[in-house]
Amino acid sequence: MTEPATKTMNMIEAINSALDVMLAKDPEVVIMGEDVGYFGGVFRATAGLQKKHGKTRVFDTPISECGIIGVGVGMAAYGLRPVPEIQFADYIYPGLDQLVSEAARMRYRSANDFICPMTVRSPFGGGIFGGQTHSQSPESLFTHVCGIKTVIPATPYDAKGLLIAAIEDNDPVVFFEPKRIYNGPFSGYYDRPVEPWSKHDGSAVPEGYYRIDLGKAAVVREGQAVTVLTYGTMVHVVKAVVAEHGIDAEIIDLRTLLPLDIETIEASVKKTGRCMVVHEATRTSGFGAELAAQVQERCFYHLEAPIERVTGFDTPYPHSLEWAYFPGPVRLARAFDKIMKD
Amino acid sequence: MVHGIKDNLAPLHLHVPEPKFRPGDKADFSDIIVPEVDAITRPDEHASPADIHALAYGLVRVLGDDNQAVGSWNPGLDADTLRAMLRKMLLLRAFDDRMFRAQRQGKTSFYMKSFGEEATSVATTMALHSDDMCFPSYRQQGILITRDYPLVDMMNQIYSNSGDRLKGRQLPIMYSAKDYGFFSISGNLTTQYPQAVGWAMASASRADTRISAVWCGDGSTAEGDFHSALTFAAVYNAPVIFQVVNNQWAISSFSGFAGSERTTFAARAIGYGIAGLRVDGNDALAVFAAMQWAANRARTNGGPTLIEYFTYRGEGHSTSDDPGAYRAAEEYALWPLGDPVTRLKDHLIAIGAWSDEQHEALILELSDFVKASQKEAEQKGILGHGLHHPMETMFEDVFEEMPWHLKEQCEQMLEEQRDKFGPEWEAR
Ligand SMILES: Cc1ncc(C[n+]2csc(CCOP(=O)(O)OP(=O)(O)O)c2C)c(N)n1
Ligand SMILES: [Mg+2]
Secondary structure (H helix, E strand, O other), rough: OOOOEEOOOOHHHHHHHHHHHEEEEEEEOOEEEEOOOOOOOOOOOOOOOHHOOOOOOOOOOOOOHHHHHHHHHHHHHOOOEEEEOOOOOOHHHHHHHHHHHHHHHHHHHHOOOOOOOOOOEEEEOOOOOOHHHHOOHHHEEEEEEEEOOOOOOHHHHHHHHHHHHHHHOOEEEEEEEEHHHHOOOOOOOEEEEEOOOOOOOOOEEOOOOOOOOOOEEEEOOOOEEEEEEEEEHHHHHHHHHHHHHHOOEEEEOOOOOOOHHHHHHHHHHHHOOEEEEEEEEEOOEOOOOEEHHHHHHHHHHHHHOOOEEEEEEEOOOOOOOOOHOOOOOOHHHHHHHHHOOO | OOOOOOOOOOOOOOOOOOOOOOOOOOOOOOOOOOOOOOOOOOOOOOOHHHHHHHHOOOOOOOOOOOOEEEEOOOOOOHHHHHHHHHHHHHHHHHHHHHHHHHHHHOOOOOOOOOOOOHHHHHHHHHHHOOOOOOEEOOOOHHHHHHHOOOHHHHHHHOOOOOOOOOOOOOOOOOOOOOOOOOOOOOOOOOOHHHHHHHHHHHHHHOOOOOEEEEEEEHHHOOHHHHHHHHHHHHHHHOOOOEEEOOOEEOOOOHHHHOOOOOOOOOOOOHHOOEEEEEEEEHHHHHHHHHHHHHHHHHHHOOOOEEEEEEOOOOOOOOOOHHHHHOOOOOOHOOOOOOOHHHHHHHHHHHOOOOOOHHHHHHHHHHHHHHHHHHHHHHOOOOOOOOOOOHHHHHHHHOOOOHHHHHHHHHHHHHHHHHHHHHHHHHHH
């Protein structure tokens, strides 16, 4: 057997390819959202899909996130597999009731009579001077809701495989795409030019169908000194800082926040004896709090230092002071210093 | 899909709206009905909503083809007022041009113009009292300009610089100016709609005399907040004026995705039992007249009005957008209702109160004024060049009093800056 054909893709192209593959493979898949049809989405994630698959498979919607997600629940009840796009994660809130009270509980409250195999895609995160309404990282709002899976890719390869698995999943999935790394990974040094994905691992993407199972983390760097649990844009910032400071860190890209790959986490922390959790989202009640709790419940007697959390600050995302807010190389370096000293 | 198909029934099919023209097409607006001036005469300001349904489907106009102001809606403004209106609209246009260019020059992250829609923020504001409360969307910078808010302050906000009254926190153009009756702009569409109703309900409940006015775009009418607002306003007879700036486009989506294939936006009022007016949004006098009618009505406990301004978004959605990717190139040039600035100018000339020479001179004067303001603003910095509010301000105003965790985080941030920039940073 020959290897499947791969192509160099950035994250947008990989997402587009996943949607294309699933539209072709499964007639029940439909894509909808603001500006996703003819135009192909404000980030171009759905470019060309309406033309190829038709207007009843890929279509624009009214500007109503409550409507988009509510209609998705209804389509799923009929038997379709809707993949709505919310233009920015910051605009998902009007759709929360449909997501939290409806989609997430459909299977449970109807005792499997109705299910909701819907994947809500949405660009999230900052680092683009988008101000407080184009920069938020609200993932922990969703991991807190019982019945929703939350997935965040960090490379084009993972984005495609995870998105396909999310679409095939029979439960609702919130799929947050780190928009800062759509075109290339981000080292955290905002004054350096963006290097395109083509120069980096994870950009060789099979053109056809493949899936990466939900609930499986990836060890993106093996190490002995400290385990770093992270996801999305921060995977790349952590990688850059670790390389720069020569830290023997084991970096785990969670990929799926819920259900969490607890085995991979536990094995790594027991090996290294140190654990740092890193996310861009605000600190208090962020997903890092859950990670820290899980780690201390399972690995307490292996820990040689307190768990460190490196996060955004507990303020709305500021515009001009974006880089003082962002958990960049300096914040990470300080945390590594601290955790390695203890 | 064959679920449930019965052999004697024709299959259903899904309608997905499609705009008439796409890139490469020649736009043709001959199907847009432009009624005669005064096709529907101005009703009493206390007319029952049930008796004026036709106004929700018509088009209030004042400026006729001969550029004269005629008919029952003519607000009868004197030449000074008309010239002031033109001046504001031209200033807005000059400001937009300059700031758009500043973004292109890398001086800030983002900008949005209101080209082609200037009347809907300028003429409307002139018809309000200066202490009435405005709840704008992101495209009504004309309100601030009409109320003489300093251009330099607007620019400081756009640059997020050390003079920015909003301390660099907000995306450019998301102003806030309570002293000028201008509510803090949200990036989240249509949230201002119920808020304007609440403000109006509060004013009514305190036997105040001020009313509120709120703006949103055609696309934004789809949000649930729009409908909640209309329900509340109808229930409490709130002194609020709802305005829908129907500029035909919502980023790449034409107004059909907000329901315009079936009815007008003004006709949304009918189901709620409130007054609805559909207005030629490029006719500044009609816009003024409609707002004046609605304001008088609201101020005398006649309740809410929904006004649709039928207009056209002359340029891209924002600096992040290229409309050439989704709509026909010539649409604005072919727009049957013309350009609001040109039409007001032609009217002033037609009544002998203005000339082409005066017009050109005014454009130059305003352009110089905008340039001088820009120079002044840039002394306080442009985005990303170091002149911003002190970093500690990032943690202020989350709450009235800063809790311990924010104090800790603020300390941490300052230590990070020292690590990053060395001890000299301390002496900044
Ligand atoms: C809740 C929410 N959803 C989506 C967006 C993204 N968005 C910003 S402007 C816009 C289009 C709005 O169009 P319209 O209401 O017609 O106003 P216009 O831009 O034409 O003035 C969209 C979808 C947003 N800002 N907020
Ligand atoms: Mg619009």
